[in-house]
Amino acid sequence: MSENITDKISLHRGRKIERVRKLRGWTQSELATKLGVSKQAISKLEQSENIGDEKLGEVARALEVTFEGLRDFSEEKVLYNTNNFYENCGVSASNIVANVENIHNPLKETIEMFERQLIAVRNDLLEVVKQNISSKK
Numbered sequence: 001m002s003e004n005i006t007d008k009i010s011l012h013r014g015r016k017i018e019r020v021r022k023l024r025g026w027t028q029s030e031l032a033t034k035l036g037v038s039k040q041a042i043s044k045l046e047q048s049e050n051i052g053d054e055k056l057g058e059v060a061r062a063l064e065v066t067f068e069g070l071r072d073f074s075e076e077k078v079l080y081n082t083n084n085f086y087e088n089c090g091v092s093a094s095n096i097v098a099n100v101e102n103i104h105n106p107l108k109e110t111i112e113m114f115e116r117q118l119i120a121v122r123n124d125l126l127e128v129v130k131q132n133i134s135s136k137k
Contacts, residue, residue, distance in 0.1 A: 013056060016073045018046040020063050034062040 021031050021042075028042040035042070035058065045051065045059070053067075060070040 012049050013051040013071075014046040014048040016070060017051075017056075017059055017063070019075065020065060020070055020073055021046075024063060026063075031059075031062060035059065 021028070028039045028046070032039045032042045045055075051059075053071075056071060057067045060067045063070065
């Protein structure tokens with residue numbers, strides 16, 4: 001039964017579009033602009049299991065990949081090809097996969113920014129408290 005679910009997910013064309021879009025580092029809005037449609041249309045497209053070849057071809061061109069590459073996309077192929085590409089370079093795919101999230105992680109960057117802002121506000125507040133205490137003496 002789990003094989004059927006896995007097969008269905010791997011054949012889900014909308015999910016393939018979403019994964020390739022994310023690998024390109026694009027937002028739904030960016031892809032929507034390239035296709036001349038709304039962000040909501042992209043969201044709906046990425047949820048669609050069945051997408052005709054003509055539409056898939058348009059999306060592939062917008063994503064700047066081949067039709068076949070998008071149609072046949074799978075995460076396993078990406079990992080396999082990455083591993084084979086780097087095999088003779090002294091870099092392992094596991095190292096690459098482990099570091100992928102560090103390449104562009106907006107949530108991590110946002111948290112770090114807020115942490116820096118909190119430290120700055122804390123330091124400002126401490127300075128105000130020190131000045132208050134000094135002025136009361």
